[in-house]
Amino acid sequence: MIFHKIIRNIVIIYSKNIIIYILMTKFANKIIIMRKLLIIYVNVNLYQLMQQANQSDSTPQNPFALLTQAPPDPIFGIMNAYKADPSDKKIDLGVGAYRTDEEKPYIFDVVKRVEQEIINDITLNKEYLPIEGLPDFNKGCQRLLFGKDNPLLESGRIVTAQCLGGTGALRVGFDFVKRHLAGDVYVSNPTWSNHNQILDRTGLNQINYPYYDPKTKGFNCTATLDCLSQAKEGSIVLLHVCAHNPTGVDPTEAEWLQIAEVCKTRNLLPFFDCAYQGFASGCIEKDAFAVRKFAELGFQMIVAYSFSKNMGLYNERVGALHIVTSSQEIAAKVLSNLKIVIRTLYSCPPAIGGRIASRILCNEKYYKEWVEELNTVTGRIIRMRTLLKDELDKLNVEGNWDHITKQTGFFTFTGLTPEQCDQLTKEHHVYLLRSGRMSMAGITSKNVAQLAEAIKIVVQNK
Numbered sequence: 001m002i003f004h005k006i007i008r009n010i011v012i013i014y015s016k017n018i019i020i021y022i023l024m025t026k027f028a029n030k031i032i033i034m035r036k037l038l039i040i041y042v043n044v045n046l047y048q049l050m051q052q053a054n055q056s057d058s059t060p061q062n063p064f065a066l067l068t069q070a071p072p073d074p075i076f077g078i079m080n081a082y083k084a085d086p087s088d089k090k091i092d093l094g095v096g097a098y099r100t101d102e103e104k105p106y107i108f109d110v111v112k113r114v115e116q117e118i119i120n121d122i123t124l125n126k127e128y129l130p131i132e133g134l135p136d137f138n139k140g141c142q143r144l145l146f147g148k149d150n151p152l153l154e155s156g157r158i159v160t161a162q163c164l165g166g167t168g169a170l171r172v173g174f175d176f177v178k179r180h181l182a183g184d185v186y187v188s189n190p191t192w193s194n195h196n197q198i199l200d201r202t203g204l205n206q207i208n209y210p211y212y213d214p215k216t217k218g219f220n221c222t223a224t225l226d227c228l229s230q231a232k233e234g235s236i237v238l239l240h241v242c243a244h245n246p247t248g249v250d251p252t253e254a255e256w257l258q259i260a261e262v263c264k265t266r267n268l269l270p271f272f273d274c275a276y277q278g279f280a281s282g283c284i285e286k287d288a289f290a291v292r293k294f295a296e297l298g299f300q301m302i303v304a305y306s307f308s309k310n311m312g313l314y315n316e317r318v319g320a321l322h323i324v325t326s327s328q329e330i331a332a333k334v335l336s337n338l339k340i341v342i343r344t345l346y347s348c349p350p351a352i353g354g355r356i357a358s359r360i361l362c363n364e365k366y367y368k369e370w371v372e373e374l375n376t377v378t379g380r381i382i383r384m385r386t387l388l389k390d391e392l393d394k395l396n397v398e399g400n401w402d403h404i405t406k407q408t409g410f411f412t413f414t415g416l417t418p419e420q421c422d423q424l425t426k427e428h429h430v431y432l433l434r435s436g437r438m439s440m441a442g443i444t445s446k447n448v449a450q451l452a453e454a455i456k457i458v459v460q461n462k
């Protein structure tokens with residue numbers, strides 16, 4: 001079989017190269033050097049193609065030969081390029097992780113203390129946690145997201161499972177959807193790139209709704225509503241609760257009501273992604289508006305939650321999946337099936353991060369400290385928005401930069417083209433996504449002027 005393929009490829013290669021050779025020789029018109037170069041070209045080409053032919057089939061002896069090189073993850077790729085750059089002027093606006101004004105990673109003070117307390121706690125052991133995670137953690141997450149006085153909490157209608165960060169919650173949630181529900185998944189255009197990958201891997205059909213308007217650099221509510229009003233009943237709509245990634249553009253409270261209306265009319269199931277509670281407005285309660293409003297309106301829904309950003313627990317992988325059902329009986333059935341999804345993916349969650357979050361959420365004093373600290377952290381990002389806009393205005397950089405202070409959360413969708421972003425990286429050591437997404441957490445009072453100068457240059461060069 002492989003032998004036949006090689007012979008066939010050799011025949012194709014020879015025919016192709018002989019034609020090229022004849023054509024080129026005609027034009028090279030007896031120039032000897034040209035002919036020699038042509039012979040080398042043909043042979044190199046032939047050698048490469050033969051190698052490809054040899055590798056084009058997997059065999060029991062070479063089982064991975066059919067794999068092709070996959071592209072690197074865009075965000076982790078930028079992180080690595082930034083680390084490898086020796087320049088002391090480099091600015092990291094790629095990854096959505098908080099940095100101090102000294103460009104250092106930040107550990108919440110309350111997190112450090114609670115972690116130490118847990119390490120010193122001799123009553124704890126390393127036995128497996130329940131499949132759905134720590135009960136106190138799950139209750140604390142429900143209070144945080146839905147509000148501590150929400151009647152839903154006592155109703156027994158919410159199923160909650162501790163998951164491996166927001167990504168883990170999304171994956172468990174969409175695996176559950178794929179197995180137990182039917183329907184297309186509507187995804188904002190653009191969205192966090194891992195949403196598309198996760199949906200792809202779970203085998204769900206994705207349809208874009210036109211979320212972002214490049215003209216206004218804001219939310220295109222009319223187009224979103226038009227698109228969703230044509231969705232098939234039973235479809236699932238993936239919605240960012242706040243601080244939309246990558247655009248930093250969120251619906252207003254009035255627009256959320258319109259989205260709720262169309263979801264109700266078309267019987268669409270909301271699947272919320274909540275990765276930035278506290279980072280949009282600086283207020284935990286305000287940032288939960290969409291989920292709480294949909295709950296109040298009687299929606300059943302799914303929510304994937306992440307503590308990576310708002311507790312700075314990035315590498316501890318702490319998140320939760322909530323499924324709001326219509327009754328306690330149905331909740332029990334949902335939980336039983338959810339547990340099978342989790343058991344087959346990673347069995348049960350790790351303990352340390354969940355314990356930290358749980359102690360903070362369940363202890364009034366720690367909770368208060370965390371909320372205050374979160375507010376300080378968010379305040380720095382909001383100040384950097386104003387600083388950057390002021391610098392750009394001061395330098396008279398062409399265009400309108402109002403969207404920098406209008407957009408919220410970690411990211412600004414700058415409107416810079418991929419070529420301008422490339423130029424920022426190559427010539428000015430500024431690392432950001434080619435979509436023009438900038439992580440505002442990487443801006444500091446020390447690098448903001450240099451950044452504005454660099455933006456001015458690339459904008460002038462367009």
Ligand SMILES: Cc1ncc(COP(=O)(O)O)c(C=O)c1O
Nearest residue numbers: 165166167192245273275306308
């Ligand atoms: C929109 C969105 N959802 C989910 C996540 C996942 O977060 P985690 O790091 O907890 O997996 C992120 C992280 O960047 C995000 O931006």
